[in-house]
Amino acid sequence: MSQRRPTAQDVAKRAGASRSAVSMVMNGNADGNVAPDMQERIRSAAAELEYTPNPIASGLRRQRSQMIGIVTDEAASSPFAGRMLAGASKAASERGYLTVIADAGAPNADPSSFIDELRRRRVDGLLLATQRLRTVDVPDGLRLQPGILANCRDRLDSFPSIIPDEIRGGREAAEHLIGLGHRRIAWVGGDDDVDAAPARIAGLQAALASAGLPGAELHAGEWDISDGYRGAERIFERPTDQWPDAIFCACDRVAVGVLLYAGAHGISVPGDVSVMGYDDQRHLADATVPGITTMSLPHEAMGREAARRVIDELEGAPTDEAATTLLQCPLVARASTAPRTSRAA
Amino acid sequence: MSQRRPTAQDVAKRAGASRSAVSMVMNGNADGNVAPDMQERIRSAAAELEYTPNPIASGLRRQRSQMIGIVTDEAASSPFAGRMLAGASKAASERGYLTVIADAGAPNADPSSFIDELRRRRVDGLLLATQRLRTVDVPDGLRLQPGILANCRDRLDSFPSIIPDEIRGGREAAEHLIGLGHRRIAWVGGDDDVDAAPARIAGLQAALASAGLPGAELHAGEWDISDGYRGAERIFERPTDQWPDAIFCACDRVAVGVLLYAGAHGISVPGDVSVMGYDDQRHLADATVPGITTMSLPHEAMGREAARRVIDELEGAPTDEAATTLLQCPLVARASTAPRTSRAA
DNA sequence: TTGAAAGCGCTAACAG
DNA sequence: CTGTTAGCGCTTTCAA
Numbered sequence: 001m002s003q004r005r006p007t008a009q010d011v012a013k014r015a016g017a018s019r020s021a022v023s024m025v026m027n028g029n030a031d032g033n034v035a036p037d038m039q040e041r042i043r044s045a046a047a048e049l050e051y052t053p054n055p056i057a058s059g060l061r062r063q064r065s066q067m068i069g070i071v072t073d074e075a076a077s078s079p080f081a082g083r084m085l086a087g088a089s090k091a092a093s094e095r096g097y098l099t100v101i102a103d104a105g106a107p108n109a110d111p112s113s114f115i116d117e118l119r120r121r122r123v124d125g126l127l128l129a130t131q132r133l134r135t136v137d138v139p140d141g142l143r144l145q146p147g148i149l150a151n152c153r154d155r156l157d158s159f160p161s162i163i164p165d166e167i168r169g170g171r172e173a174a175e176h177l178i179g180l181g182h183r184r185i186a187w188v189g190g191d192d193d194v195d196a197a198p199a200r201i202a203g204l205q206a207a208l209a210s211a212g213l214p215g216a217e218l219h220a221g222e223w224d225i226s227d228g229y230r231g232a233e234r235i236f237e238r239p240t241d242q243w244p245d246a247i248f249c250a251c252d253r254v255a256v257g258v259l260l261y262a263g264a265h266g267i268s269v270p271g272d273v274s275v276m277g278y279d280d281q282r283h284l285a286d287a288t289v290p291g292i293t294t295m296s297l298p299h300e301a302m303g304r305e306a307a308r309r310v311i312d313e314l315e316g317a318p319t320d321e322a323a324t325t326l327l328q329c330p331l332v333a334r335a336s337t338a339p340r341t342s343r344a345a
Numbered sequence: 346m347s348q349r350r351p352t353a354q355d356v357a358k359r360a361g362a363s364r365s366a367v368s369m370v371m372n373g374n375a376d377g378n379v380a381p382d383m384q385e386r387i388r389s390a391a392a393e394l395e396y397t398p399n400p401i402a403s404g405l406r407r408q409r410s411q412m413i414g415i416v417t418d419e420a421a422s423s424p425f426a427g428r429m430l431a432g433a434s435k436a437a438s439e440r441g442y443l444t445v446i447a448d449a450g451a452p453n454a455d456p457s458s459f460i461d462e463l464r465r466r467r468v469d470g471l472l473l474a475t476q477r478l479r480t481v482d483v484p485d486g487l488r489l490q491p492g493i494l495a496n497c498r499d500r501l502d503s504f505p506s507i508i509p510d511e512i513r514g515g516r517e518a519a520e521h522l523i524g525l526g527h528r529r530i531a532w533v534g535g536d537d538d539v540d541a542a543p544a545r546i547a548g549l550q551a552a553l554a555s556a557g558l559p560g561a562e563l564h565a566g567e568w569d570i571s572d573g574y575r576g577a578e579r580i581f582e583r584p585t586d587q588w589p590d591a592i593f594c595a596c597d598r599v600a601v602g603v604l605l606y607a608g609a610h611g612i613s614v615p616g617d618v619s620v621m622g623y624d625d626q627r628h629l630a631d632a633t634v635p636g637i638t639t640m641s642l643p644h645e646a647m648g649r650e651a652a653r654r655v656i657d658e659l660e661g662a663p664t665d666e667a668a669t670t671l672l673q674c675p676l677v678a679r680a681s682t683a684p685r686t687s688r689a690a
Numbered sequence: 691t692t693g694a695a696a697g698c699g700c701t702a703a704c705a706g
Numbered sequence: 707c708t709g710t711t712a713g714c715g716c717t718t719t720c721a722a
Binding site for chain 4: 362363364365366377378379380383402404405406407408
């Protein structure tokens with residue numbers, strides 16, 4: 001099956017060079033050390049032999065595995081985590097690192113043992129990524145080599161992390177609504193068990209305040225479709241003149257619930273009321289009728305940035321960056337929001 | 346940050362033993378080679394020093410990386426792949442292997458370059474896993490070390506693979522329905538672009554035939570919610586006495602479409618008609634009202650089995666197993682199916 | 691500019 | 707039963 005792979009020695013022999021010359025050429029350190037024509041001969045010998053340097057041997061020598069580990073609380077079942085992992089893998093791979101993923105499998109599992117396992121494997125750097133935005137206690141193992149938090153923040157705010165700028169997201173979502181002429185905005189869903197809800201609400205209220213509008217009425221609840229449905233129920237059972245112009249939902253699932261209620265009760269979205277989601281959840285925000293206008297959680301960018309920063313750190317790049325990096329949530333305009341029309345009472 | 350890690354040498358010195366003794370103890374080859382009390386001293390020295398063998402060094406020596414690679418066409422965005430990856434990772438980890446995942450990111454991406462990349466990293470074995478059941482051409486790289494297909498099969502049927510037994514699944518689903526007293530069963534959704542649909546239909550027809558019932562009427566279509574909705578529309582627009590007793594949907598999303606149509610038109614499920622799904626898609630089959638009775642795709646088991654077989658092979662275990670292994674799809678009974686009631690016309 | 695030599699930390703064969 | 711030895715394939719100093 002796997003015939004013996006060629007080594008640098010084989011390449012050297014074929015090219016009439018020394019092993020060290022081969023090494024230098026393969027690592028791009030040859031200029032100024034190996035004659036140009038010799039470089040060329042080495043390169044073609046390597047190509048003919050289909051030689052690829054053995055990363056295990058080089059890892060042993062330079063005390064580097066060229067792997068970065070990602071431990072996550074729930075990658076497997078999540079509609080989001082994939083984007084974060086993909087972003088991190090791609091960024092790492094572009095810099096010559098392989099990502100290895102350890103999935104704790106449950107939202108509240110203790111990541112320490114997975115961090116230890118990855119450290120045993122000698123990963124060069126470590127990301128701790130959570131499925132939902134959370135505050136965490138940084139496990140000790142994370143401090144023993146370059147590490148970073150993705151989509152979660154240190155309870156003590158002393159460990160580097162990459163998280164979405166939820167306050168700004170809430171504000172920009174509200175500004176979008178206000179820009180469409182809406183004045184009365186209601187919030188539905190999203191209790192404060194999760195860090196995101198208070199931040200989004202804060203942004204919303206700030207935007208209303210700067211526009212000189214009254215604060216939003218809050219219909220807090222959970223994060224699911226049924227919570228959106230119930231929230232809409234409470235809102236639309238009132239007389240029409242007490243309806244809000246727009247509903248800002250804690251997340252896209254809640255928005256689906258609002259849409260379902262509206263559909264079942266002859267309320268037009270966005271004709272009678274605009275509906276705004278949050279998260280840009282795949283196969284959901286883009287799959288409803290109307291499609292949900294929403295704020296996109298920058299999962300891919302978080303993965304990418306986290307990988308970049310860890311690799312920068314372990315390669316000794318200047319690390320003058322702030323501990324916590326906030327990433328913007330871009331607005332994704334779809335059909336569930338529209339300019340305000342004066343409603344027939 | 347990362348202070349120097351202890352080596353086997355350090356442990357040997359502390360225990361007053363030789364490096365090889367330490368190695369044997371750490372690898373469980375000590376009995377009969379190292380005196381019991383010495384083993385004990387080595388073990389406690391290792392514990393005190395928090396020594397863990399360097400897998401890079403041992404990998405170099407034994408020409409093994411203890412990693413198995415998984416290349417997949419769409420892990421990131423899939424609601425299923427996670428379970429397969431989790432199954433494989435867990436099984437591999439229990440045998441001392443780390444899984445590394447390369448996600449091609451698109452359903453039709455060519456996996457060859459990802460296989461090559463993982464081979465460059467010297468993975469000991471390789472799984473090629475697809476998101477949907479498919480027939481594939483085995484990339485050359487897969488043959489150069491132990492490898493296996495998961496959720497896809499070789500076009501030539503000569504390379505080992507683990508796939509769900511869709512025919513049996515279709516049959517057992519139909520038997521469940523027939524057992525409830527249903528006699529007229531309609532199939533909705535699932536064209537034959539994907540290998541699963543014809544197999545499920547074949548199982549369905551076989552079950553009907555052995556029960557002496559007429560064949561199912563087929564409303565082929567795609568795999569989405571809207572296809573289920575349209576299929577239901579065609580079925581229920583006919584006079585009541587032409588309605589089937591049960592609808593076997595190509596997948597859970599299609600079943601959701603049927604449920605939506607029924608809900609919007611006052612048709613009771615399972616009172617008027619039973620609805621059967623397939624896939625057991627998380628957050629879907631279990632989240633509707635009523636919950637969807639469905640056949641569970643054995644993703645976790647496929648991952649587990651695939652990892653097991655690859656590791657068996659590379660560890661030289663007897664490989665007398667058939668090339669293609671079929672795994673059962675267990676029935677998950679929920680509330681969308683019920684015994685037949687004589688319907689009021 | 692080149693090549694020889696010294697390991698990285700570990701395992702496995704072999705001699706004591 | 708124990709300890710010594712010879713590398714695995716690579717990188718990186720250092721002397722020529």
